[in-house]
Amino acid sequence: MSQFQVKQCPVCDHNDFSPFLTTTDFFVSGEQFEIMHCNGCGMKITSNAKDEEHIGKYYQSEEYISHSNTGKGFVNGVYHLVRKYMLGRKRNLVHESTGKNKGHLLDIGAGTGFFLKEMKTKGWQITGTEKSADARKFAEEKFYLKLNPAEDLFSFNDHSFDVITLWHVLEHIHKLNDNMDAFFRLLKPGGKLIIAVPNYTSFDAKEYMNYWAAWDVPRHLWHFAPKNLRQLGEKHGFSVQNMYNMPFDSFYVSMLSERYKKSSFPLFRGLITGKISWLISLTRKGRASSVIYVLEKNK
């Protein structure tokens, strides 16, 4: 048994699903995966992904840029520039949403530790979990950061963090509800949970359909619209306080989607679609390609 079979919607607990679309793992395996629609809440769920033990091989790609640090290729080069800009934006968001300049921050899925290193430099006490042993090793060698394996989340002390962040991580987590429970338990009263995830109601998602790069199956198990994320948060004792767009995601995802579609001039076309998506998201945050949600732990 290596299939990750979702029998119950993690958001609304319904067990009644309809087929939504079939898409391809364009990034690593070339295999096809189904996405299903929850008839209770509309949540989209990758239906034939692999369980935690067997999903590892779908992360093995030289192109897996969130862990790569070479500047090769135009898209990769842009990605690294954007990451630099986004580090500052994430830091400001933590400061604004917590109202603190220092505190204890937990980053889930910390990757190679770029964000945590930035926050540590600014005086924050930091803790990070990361599933990949290679990424943990990189963080230790490059930034002297000792990250914890993912399962350590469940043994941290209650009420020990001011803020927990997940930058494009929640959609990868198998034990979604167990993790949300842990976040509630670990945060101090009034603590903030900051979650960035792709948005399947975005302009670029509708435009690219099954080629939309942010489906990213089977690595993304869960696909959220703003109402789904809000409902998940409320189920676990959180209220959504604010939503922000991630300005570059619309461009990056659109360029990647054009590449998957094998369009001619993918970068140019992606820039145009990305720009439309970005313009829409300026006035309607709920239509952004990726949304950053700031949730507050209810008192």
Ligand SMILES: [Zn+2]
């Ligand atoms: Zn549901």
